Amino acid sequence: MNVRVLGCSGAISSGGEDAGDPGGTTALLVDHDIMIDAGTGVAVLSDDELARIDHVFLTHSHLDHLAFLPLMIDAVGDARDAPLTVHASRATLDILQAHIFNNLIWPDFTRIPSPDAPGVRFEAFETGERFMLDGRTVTALPARHTVPSMGFAVSSAQGCLAFSGDTTTNPAFWAAVCVLPGLRHVIVETAFPDAQIALAHAAHHYCPTLIADDLRGVQMNAELLISHLKPPHGAQILKELRAALPHVSLRALRAGEVLTL
Template identity: 90%
Template sequence: MNVRVLGCSGAIRSGENAGEPGGTTALLVDEDIMIDAGTGVAVLTDDELARIDHVFLTHSHLDHIAYLPLMIDAVSDARDTPLTVHASRATLDILQAHIFNNLIWPDFTRIPSPDAPGVRFEALEVGECFALNGRTVTALPARHSVPSMGIAVSSAEACLAFSGDTTSNPDFWAAVCALPGLRYVIVETAYPDAQIALAHAAHHYCPRLIADDLRGMPMKAELLISHLKPPHGALILEELRAALPDVSLRALRAGEVLTL
């Protein structure tokens, strides 16, 4: 199983910084599964886009779904089966009410026709698994300003867990530490410690909050840090290394491929 990082930035870049360090959150698992659909999806070719059958969404925020409505439209001629979007019922209801409402974007759950739509929604709740050709996707607890979850993907050999957007969340780490074969944990850290008040208000992590959650946890996997707000990336990593001296960690890089 390969996990290709399409985008992992905490904000879009533009002008001379476009593409550095990639767009917002999107991970491609092998050729057919995507986790979140932020602006990082823009690096895919038309053929690669059309081969995606399943999209798992951590939550409804725009930096994680921006490409979803547009990609459904873009691949409609190349595909003869609907794209399946998996998310919590709460997130699916938000998408239906606020995106696929025939005002912001057409309701592709009913067009081109209700029998052969562009997209179908399938609810997946925290604690549930979805098995697909030797790979298993598991929904993990998250705590954010809207209904959210983390997502783990497992092959027969190894497992990668992704926090999605979250703030202090011991339940996520307890669930992660129980995953067999855990090799990588992609965890967001949006803010440096000086912005801890903002981290609390926006329901994101800063280094101090991760260190508090990890104290006493038997976490042996490598931490890959995502969702860094671009001007603070180096500082956030410095603070994480100081707060977690015994943990192997580094910034997740757009374009890299993790093999599991």
């Protein structure tokens, strides 16, 4: 199983800072057919690569995680003979239907080209549930954000990768993650530096101090890959994480890298 990082930035940015290369906003491609989130990182995919994606799992409804989903559904319609399946919590799917696929912001592709053969179908997927496809398993993990949110674990026979999605203080995520068999990598968001801890609390994101608090006492033999860095603060956030977690292997996740499991 290959997990290709299409984008992992906390905002669109032309780069120029030294915290890796986060690319566009969040999107991860698992092999050729499963995508996790559909932020602006999706723009690096070719038409053929886009058309081969059968399943999209969404952590939550914020634009930086789904901006390219409506455009992608429209773009691949002629090249596909089956609808794209979007897996997300019922609460997130209801938000998508009401606020995006509402024939105002974007056509309701759950009913066009026709209700019998639509461009997209929605499948509710709740925390704790599993989805299995061709030797790979996606498991929904708990998250705590300003809107209904979840993380995901993706695993194959060779190993497991966990992804926090957008979250703030979240002991339930780490309790679920540290017992995952074959855990190799944890992609965890850290949107803000400690100087913005008030903003981290208000926006329900992590800052280094909040992650260090959550990891106290957690036994885990996996590499932390830091995502969702807000571009002007990337280097500072990493410096603070390394100081707060001196015994943890961590680095910035980079757009374009492929994690093989």
